[in-house]
Amino acid sequence: MTVSDGCRLWTASEGTGPPIVFVHGGPGLWDMFGELAKTLSSVFTTYRWDQRGCGRSHWPGPYSLERTLEDLDEVRRHFGHERITLVGHSWGANLALHYALLRPERVSRLVYLSGTGLGRPKDTDWRRMRDVMRPHLDRIDDVLRSGPSPERDRQLLLWRLSFGFVDQEAGRHFAARLTDPCFTLNHEYARALSGETAQFTEEQGVAACSSLRVPTLVLHGTHDSQPPAVTDSLVEALPLVRQVLIDDAGHYPWVEQPSATEKALWSFLMEDAAAGPSATSGRA
Numbered sequence: 001m002t003v004s005d006g007c008r009l010w011t012a013s014e015g016t017g018p019p020i021v022f023v024h025g026g027p028g029l030w031d032m033f034g035e036l037a038k039t040l041s042s043v044f045t046t047y048r049w050d051q052r053g054c055g056r057s058h059w060p061g062p063y064s065l066e067r068t069l070e071d072l073d074e075v076r077r078h079f080g081h082e083r084i085t086l087v088g089h090s091w092g093a094n095l096a097l098h099y100a101l102l103r104p105e106r107v108s109r110l111v112y113l114s115g116t117g118l119g120r121p122k123d124t125d126w127r128r129m130r131d132v133m134r135p136h137l138d139r140i141d142d143v144l145r146s147g148p149s150p151e152r153d154r155q156l157l158l159w160r161l162s163f164g165f166v167d168q169e170a171g172r173h174f175a176a177r178l179t180d181p182c183f184t185l186n187h188e189y190a191r192a193l194s195g196e197t198a199q200f201t202e203e204q205g206v207a208a209c210s211s212l213r214v215p216t217l218v219l220h221g222t223h224d225s226q227p228p229a230v231t232d233s234l235v236e237a238l239p240l241v242r243q244v245l246i247d248d249a250g251h252y253p254w255v256e257q258p259s260a261t262e263k264a265l266w267s268f269l270m271e272d273a274a275a276g277p278s279a280t281s282g283r284a
Contacts, residue, residue: 003052003074005067010056011049011075015041018108019081020269022048023072023099025090025114028190030055032178033087036254039262044085044269049075053189063192065098072099076106085269087111090251094197097234100214109269110216114251117230118209118237119202154182164251166223174255202233209237216241217268219261221249242268 002008012031020040022033030050037046050057052071072095076084085108088096093115100107158175165171216238220228222245235243244264246253254261 001075001078003071005060007052007060007071008058009049009052009071009075011047011078012037013045013047013079014038015043015045017044018085019076019079019083020044020046020085020087021072021075022046023086023088023092023096024048024051024054025088025092026054026185026190027051027091027095027193028054028186030183033089033254035177035258036087036262039258040265040269047075047079047084051189053186055183059186061188061192063189065095065193065196068095068193069099069102073103073106082106083108085109085111087113087265088115089113091116091193091197097209098197100216101208101212104212104214107214110214111265111268112216112218112231112234114220114224114226114253115218115231115234116226117202118205118233119200150184153184154179157182157185161252163225165256166221166248166250171250174252178252178255206233206237209234210239212238213240215268215271217264218243219246219253219264220244221246221251221253221256223248223250225251 001011010031014037020037022031022037024031024033031048033046033048037048040046049072051068053059053061053063083106086096086099088094088111090113093112096110097112097115100110157179158172161175161178162168162171165174218231218235218238218241220231220243222228228245231243235241246257246260246264249257249261
């Protein structure tokens with residue numbers, strides 16, 4: 001599809017029924033929701049898209065949060081939906097949350113999947129991520145010494161994604177599935193959007209979310225390198241929220257623990273949207 005300023009965005013859809021739009025993470029990566037979208041398309045119409053400058057979409061800048069949010073709204077309008085359910089992952093969970101705060105009347109439900117929480121990650125979160133990476137640093141150095149090439153970039157991306165799994169060796173296999181096909185990470189996009197979203201404080205996020213009356217599922221793996229606690233202030237702020245923790249899952253629970261993740265999603269998505277979920281928490 002082509003948006004209002006002429007940029008062409010890659011999109012894919014399947015299924016029939018109420019609309020779900022997936023919002024991939026990064027920033028600067030691309031849609032990796034193919035398997036989950038196929039599962040949910042038995043009941044819903046699922047829409048996937050690569051953000052501007054990412055994956056299969058065209059790369060014209062400049063990049064900004066405002067423009068990316070407008071692109072998301074144009075995806076909604078292009079497919080003719082008044083309201084959509086959003087499923088956002090990692091940084092994309094925050095992007096989906098920003099959209100819901102900007103246009104709550106356009107969002108029927110929100111799934112905040114492995115999100116990074118409100119505000120910047122705490123120092124303890126970064127230490128935990130370094131601990132996960134430490135056993136593999138020598139092997140990463142070997143890849144770096146191989147010199148610049150598309151294959152080197154792919155190997156580094158596979159290592160980066162594999163850290164998101166409980167078992168990093170199995171994670172290499174999972175990461176290869178997620179990155180097939182594999183594209184180039186857009187570093188310019190990543191710097192621009194990361195810098196802009198980092199300006200929002202946790203206090204601002206709490207204040208904004210406290211009045212957001214969109215039913216929200218906060219879904220997080222218990223072994224995510226950014227632990228579930230990063231979403232505590234979000235869960236406390238949202239008035240219509242359900243929190244589910246997926247045991248033995250890292251940053252990509254729908255890949256590592258598909259049954260538990262799908263159970264939580266189906267339970268939330270199939271509820272009467274008019275009633276909304278109760279404010280509960282649980283563990284799958």
